[in-house]
Amino acid sequence: MHYLSIISPFYNSEEKCKRLLETLMNIKDEEIEIIFVDDGSTDDTVALLTAFRSESQVEVKVIRQENKGPGGARNAGLNIAKGEYVWFVDSDDDIKLDALVYLKNIYHKGYDFVDFNYISKGSICNSMEIESDSYKDMNTNREILLAKFGRIWTKIFKKDFLIKNNIYYPEYCIYEDNPLVFIYPFLCSKFLKSDIVGYIHHEEYSSITRCNPSPIFLDRLFTSVYGIREGYKLTSDINDISILQSKFNRLYLINTVGALMTKRPSKNWVMTYRVMKQYRKVAKDLKIEKGFREDLGENKKFKVYFLFHWYLSFLVFKDQTDFFEKERYKAWQKPFPENTTLSDKL
Template sequence: MNEIKVSIIVPIYNSEKYLEKCLESLVNQTLSNIEIILVDDCSTDNSKQIYNRYLERYENIVLIKNSVNKGPSESRNLAINISRGKYIGFVDSDDWVDIDMYKTLYNYAISKSCDMVICKMIEVYPNNIEKKIDTKGIEILEDKKDIISKFMKFEILAYSCNKLFKSELFRQNNIVFPNLRFGEDQYTTFITLYKSNKVGFLDEYLYFYNKRENSSTTDKFSLVKLDILKSINMIREFMVEEEIYLSFKYLYQFRYMFVLFGNIIDACIKELTFKEAQNVYIKIIDDFSYNMNDYNLNYQISNKNKIRILIFKKSFYVYYLIYRTIFKNKI
């Protein structure tokens, strides 16, 4: 029996509007010897009828049906456990990929002996508006310091979907996706990067990320988004265990600051009343103080952002008024 080259894992939950386009892009991949693992996470729409048509036609599709809704993280973990591919890829069921994506990534990974290969991606907004998401022009990274630095500075995106991972990364290091509803990729991507000996980058746009309305990344602010702080704190705990935290503390704080403000605080101020936003502030301020206790000494953070943090710490009311005005003027 021929070796499975790539296992493509697709968690499915109520994505009937987009699932056919996703599956079409996968069953038509130009790479041979792949398996497609679908995980139905208790969908209540017509997703089942759609993927059943593909199950009947394609022998390389495997189906897992969750008995209860487990979320994307646990669905991916279940699929990893049964996957047979030398490499693993992840696709969200409302996204799609270039038909040459996995052939391109796999051939590059094999030719360069990479543990992970990363391609560029295109965000697709309603009305088919596209935005190219660029990463820095790198080809190969082998130095752990460079890998950590580029991740912390957002030069390597935290998404799992635009990457091909050697399956041994997960199995030999017991890496799993944490049971979070938002920001789970951040932790897993960092750990797999850290455990990789060689990471390759392709200057090709192969993944199409559907920024649809009412998705977990585009809908209005909810407390679920606080999970991203759990994710980055898990990274800190890992770095402490590996005895590298002190060496990269300022880079970690740099990332923490942008994760906190970009994903939580700015969203609160744009969408919530002061009282609602203040309730969120109360929930996160201890975590902020724990992670940013000496931010004023951090040379990675600009003076402008240090002033921003100072106002945030001293008076959330003043901070809220300032940035509410800024955001309103940008509309």
């Protein structure tokens, strides 16, 4: 009997995973299992994980698969997990073992998830920005989680809650967490916000989401579309739909433009116009009625920058769908399952 399965995806993580492995090696509770999923690494990551398995005092499973992205790795781990709860931990981050003791004392209460505080850049953060307490009213929970779901990796989820609701990560993409903020708020009947620190987020290693934009960076667009389509299936409430559309506007359009922002003319400006052009098409297809202007934030410089480029983007006349399809195919360098592209599936 396991009360927790820790699931970690690895992709060429030989250098950046050692800190997490050192922490996990200190786990001695046999009611915890550890699942490592190597997502097509070409370095010596697998050798490290295999050595860890031979030395660990708890059950360790090592899965090897072709590169499907972190979502595909997490799904593979979830499918074989035996724990009552699952915790998806990134290989370049770390956890606090106190969180495991805390969970063991309360997991029998059956919360859909337990959320911990985390440390980032030396500061303790509460990503949900709510008081530590148990939340058991589904209507109130929906309002809270729609307003601020917080970080996915600070949460330990009840496995049956995920399986029952068919909650899996989109595969062959990064930004795989983005769709879940459209989905979870409508399904959580009770959750616990803890006041202890459980997760340590590190940023010293390079990351696709923190580097200069590349073709794979554009996955943020496709996962946003996936998310709002799934959210639409779960509600017909006008206010809920308006909130989902605001989330979509921020994730697809505003945050992407912000990530591409440069002071001087650059290739990023061209990509910005492509994104804005495609947004108008996708927003029409998805019946996005919520305007994006009120979601631009309070930064006046960004507002001016955004609107300046928004009007210039109308000079882009060609439909950009084919461009983004080709970029995604190039990014993942392989055909997608069932002979279709991910964007077709989304």
